[in-house]
Amino acid sequence: MLNRRRFLTATTTGLAAAFTVRPSLLAQLEKAPASLPDAASFGTNEDAYWAALRKQFLIPEDEVYLNNGTVGSSPAPVLRAIFDGYNTTEKLDQHDPEDYPIWGYAAWNEFRDPLAAFVGCTRDEIALLRNATEANSYIANGVDLKAGDEVLITDQEHPGGEHPWDLRAKRYGIVVRKVTLPKPVKSAGQVLNLFSDAITPRTRVMFFSHVTTNTGVVLPAKELCALARSKGILSAVDGAHVPGMMRFNLHELGCDMYSSSPHKWLQAPKGSGFLFVRDEVIDRVWNTIATEGWDDFKIRAERFQRIGSSNVPALWGLRASIKLANDIGIDKIERRHRQLCDYILTEMMKRGVESWTSPDPAMRCAIATVNVPGLQRMDLEKSLWTNHKIRVRGGEPSKLRLSTPYYLEKKDIDRFLEKYDEYRKEKRQA
Ligand SMILES: Cc1ncc(COP(=O)(O)O)c(C=O)c1O
Numbered sequence: 001m002l003n004r005r006r007f008l009t010a011t012t013t014g015l016a017a018a019f020t021v022r023p024s025l026l027a028q029l030e031k032a033p034a035s036l037p038d039a040a041s042f043g044t045n046e047d048a049y050w051a052a053l054r055k056q057f058l059i060p061e062d063e064v065y066l067n068n069g070t071v072g073s074s075p076a077p078v079l080r081a082i083f084d085g086y087n088t089t090e091k092l093d094q095h096d097p098e099d100y101p102i103w104g105y106a107a108w109n110e111f112r113d114p115l116a117a118f119v120g121c122t123r124d125e126i127a128l129l130r131n132a133t134e135a136n137s138y139i140a141n142g143v144d145l146k147a148g149d150e151v152l153i154t155d156q157e158h159p160g161g162e163h164p165w166d167l168r169a170k171r172y173g174i175v176v177r178k179v180t181l182p183k184p185v186k187s188a189g190q191v192l193n194l195f196s197d198a199i200t201p202r203t204r205v206m207f208f209s210h211v212t213t214n215t216g217v218v219l220p221a222k223e224l225c226a227l228a229r230s231k232g233i234l235s236a237v238d239g240a241h242v243p244g245m246m247r248f249n250l251h252e253l254g255c256d257m258y259s260s261s262p263h264k265w266l267q268a269p270k271g272s273g274f275l276f277v278r279d280e281v282i283d284r285v286w287n288t289i290a291t292e293g294w295d296d297f298k299i300r301a302e303r304f305q306r307i308g309s310s311n312v313p314a315l316w317g318l319r320a321s322i323k324l325a326n327d328i329g330i331d332k333i334e335r336r337h338r339q340l341c342d343y344i345l346t347e348m349m350k351r352g353v354e355s356w357t358s359p360d361p362a363m364r365c366a367i368a369t370v371n372v373p374g375l376q377r378m379d380l381e382k383s384l385w386t387n388h389k390i391r392v393r394g395g396e397p398s399k400l401r402l403s404t405p406y407y408l409e410k411k412d413i414d415r416f417l418e419k420y421d422e423y424r425k426e427k428r429q430a
Contacts, residue, residue, distance in 0.1 A: 028058050029058075032056050036053065037049050042332065047410070053328070056076045056077065059407075060389070063389045063390075064391065064408070066390070067401075068404075069241065069401060070393060071263055071264060071270060072263060072265060072268075074263075074267050075267055078268065078324065079317070081317050082314065084313075086313045103310060104306070105306060108128055108305070110319070111315040111316075112126050115319075119276070121250040125250075125278060126275070126301055127275045127302065127304035128273075128305045129274060129304070129305060130307075131263070132160060132239070132259045136160055136164050136236075136238060138287075139285075140168050141286065142287070142288060143284065145168070145172070147173030147174065148202060149175070149202055150176075150203045151165050151169075151176050151203075151204065152195065153176060153206075154179050154209065156181050156209065156214035158212075161259075177198060179191075179198050181212070188220035191224070199231060205234045205235075205236055207238065208237060209239075209240070209241075210238065211367065216241075216403075217363055217364065218358070218362065218365055221239075225253060225254045229254065235254075237253070239259060240260055241264055242260065243266045246330070246334040246365050247334055258275070260274050262321060266322065266325060267324070268314075268318045268321040268322075269313075269314040269321075270314075271314050276301070282297075285304070328406075333406050336406040338361070338364075340405075340406075341402075342361075344402050344404055345402075351420075351421070351424075355368075356371055368404065369399060369401045370400050371398055372399075375394075376398075377396070387419075390415065402416075
């Protein structure tokens with residue numbers, strides 16, 4: 001455990017400029033309750049339970065953070081674990097004198113095991129990488145494709161999902177085709193038909209987001225993967241948003257590959273991502289980064305996490321974020337996500353916005369997206385942040401993406417709505 005006095009003494013000899021930051025972070029961590037709210041209190045007063053949990057987060061009380069879709073906020077138990085990781089590893093007194101492996105050439109099973117259990121696969125199918133972009137690049141660079149072979153994606157992929165394929169297309173002549181998703185997507189059947197109609201005899205890979213960055217729609221991943229499998233097409237899913245947002249299980253999903261960024265909804269440290277490759281497919285995927293072990297097929301997906309020296313304390317944080325989600329309970333978290341998302345969506349729709357969020361509750365979870373014709377979205381974003389410490393994320397020309405992580409309280413959403421209304425009124429009067 002981090003010892004505050006020792007840490008402070010050590011830091012006083014360090015850079016004076018950094019001194020003001022370190023104690024304040026530690027003070028905030030000390031202020032966070034040492035344990036999570038009692039699970040039994042959830043049954044008596046759900047709102048009080050979530051309000052107590054909110055105290056684990058460093059986001060100031062007067063800030064409303066509706067942008068968890070970009071990155072989450074690592075709460076106290078995760079930050080403490082990261083510090084513990086540094087505290088332990090920076091002594092450089094590892095038991096094994098041949099200690100280099102711990103920095104980048106290790107199986108890291110102590111981190112892969114809890115992750116594999118959380119996402120429903122085996123440790124051998126998981127590689128610990130830094131984020132979904134890196135994992136997507138592994139996928140796009142790793143599968144054998146000839147010039148003219150087609151990859152089918154959607155028009156709502158994140159640049160970190162789409163551009164790895166664009167790079168391959170430009171360099172090696174593969175063809176990237178896009179399915180245009182309606183806004184909003186109305187049903188799973190609609191998506192399946194769009195994909196089914198777009199498949200050609202040259203389609204080799206179907207790549208799509210499980211939850212898209214653009215509108216937050218939850219695509220029918222299991223059915224799409226089954227469709228791909230039935231046609232002999234590889235399925236690769238960008239699941240950047242999914243771990244920690246809702247319950248899912250990779251083996252049940254049936255995908256061949258899956259990428260993710262648990263630093264979003266699992267509130268894991270920034271720079272802790274993973275790549276899943278189904279056991280039967282591992283041997284078909286080439287490494288993108290190559291160092292010792294790149295061609296050692298016995299180590300299964302561990303081969304892909306050989307990227308050189310890495311930030312091991314971030315993995316301590318990742319493990320703590322999984323424990324936190326398990327301690328709270330992923331079903332509770334998902335339910336809370338849905339409640340808050342439905343609340344903000346209903347309220348925004350009362351204000352006459354156009355919903356780009358699916359009307360099918362199964363196809364939305366913790367991201368509501370609306371379009372407000374005529375809205376200067378950057379002006380609204382800046383105004384809400386500068387004047388009211390409310391963080392929202394927009395998109396051109398007039399889209400608002402509203403993320404509703406479990407640590408938000410209803411009063412936070414009400415404050416956003418109030419300030420949004422004031423802004424709109426002001427603009428109408430101007
Ligand atoms: C669907 C999707 N994929 C990939 C990414 C990229 O995530 P990262 O920057 O963690 O690699 C994002 C980020 O918002 C995303 O929404």
